[in-house]
Amino acid sequence: MSDRAYQLFEEQQKERGIDLAQVKERLKALKVETPSWGYADQGTRFKTFQKVGVPRNTFEKLEDAAQVHKFTGVCPTVAVHIPWDKVSDYSALKAHAESLGIGIGAVNPNLFQDDDYMLGSVTNSNPAIRRKATEHLLECVEIARTVGSKDLSLWFADGTNYPGQADIRKRVVWMYECLKEMYDAMDDDMRMLIEYKFYEPAFYHTDLADWGMAFNMANKLGPKAEVLVDTGHHPMGTNIEHIVAYLLGEKKLGGFHFNSRKYGDDDLIVGSINPYELFLIFYQILDAERDADPGVAANAARIAYMIDQSHNIEEKIPAMIRSVLNVQTQLAKALLINFDELREAQERQDVLAAENAVRSAFECDVTPLLRAVREEMGVPADPMKAYLASGYAEKIAARGKGGASW
């Protein structure tokens, strides 16, 4: 049955001028990093629900993340958040990850859960608090070195709630000074990924409110700094794929935090609300991979794909598997764009033919392709079904309730 479905799919794609061997290779190269905090108990400001079987510490978070990798084959690294994932021995953490067949990915400093940071961390008018924040950033560089990670992922809650509350321009300078110190402490092959967000928790102004501010900061710092696009962090109606294309053109796209939103930064499962947006993001990335400028193509190739979600009501591990499969599905669809056909239509200035070259790929059912790729990768053709049948959920139920929050 599945063989017949794949044969039919192959014939259809041949007719569309798509080379499936190349598509499969590109799909196999996809790596999606999952966040340690996505396995812990999470909530909204109204309630954090405690789930049975939630990891009690970072070692157990890694064990759950390893399950996601085991069943999908595309999640070999886990992002950590300091101090949520603070341990006494980071070499032991690294060794534990390796024993599970995974590695530690982006190190995320936390400059928002300390009373001292109420009015800002790296932007605080009090130099002692800025010093404390900088020391934490430097500590995270050291942790990254110990765990063998090359990425430092920065998100700042810094901002104000009221007009006049603080000096906006001075705060930008203070942030730059702190980040510069961190930047200089980083190894040459490390990357600083700078995330932006237009509001929340600050409601009047956020110091890095949009991609332009993050981009400007990254440019001022230098080549080791790039922009991180969290898909949830934009005002309604923003054309995120345009931002992606623009940053790729500037060779400054560092990575993604994937999630879905309907309203604010809802941190829902990526691809669950607007899969076409995710597909169009991949269209821009694949287009940049084909750019005549090797710098643009190289940027597209080094993008860090990370999930940043908050699973409040859903089971953690299946939610993560669903997320990864959604990312894989939209990449698979984008790989079915016939770029020659698209280019020709663009050259003819044929608007509808160009739009059709993109949309027709989205309309293809990639289920047979993904099953075939997974079989070739040696992972279950249906990772979700295989995980649910594996008995792991029953096993971790012994952890009981009251695991780690965040």
Ligand code: AOS
């Ligand atoms: C917050 O809105 C951001 O998306 C950050 O990436 C944050 O560090 C992450 O959500 C973990 O809290």
Ligand code: ZN
């Ligand atoms: Zn994020």
Ligand code: ZN
């Ligand atoms: Zn966010």
Ligand code: ZN
């Ligand atoms: Zn988010």
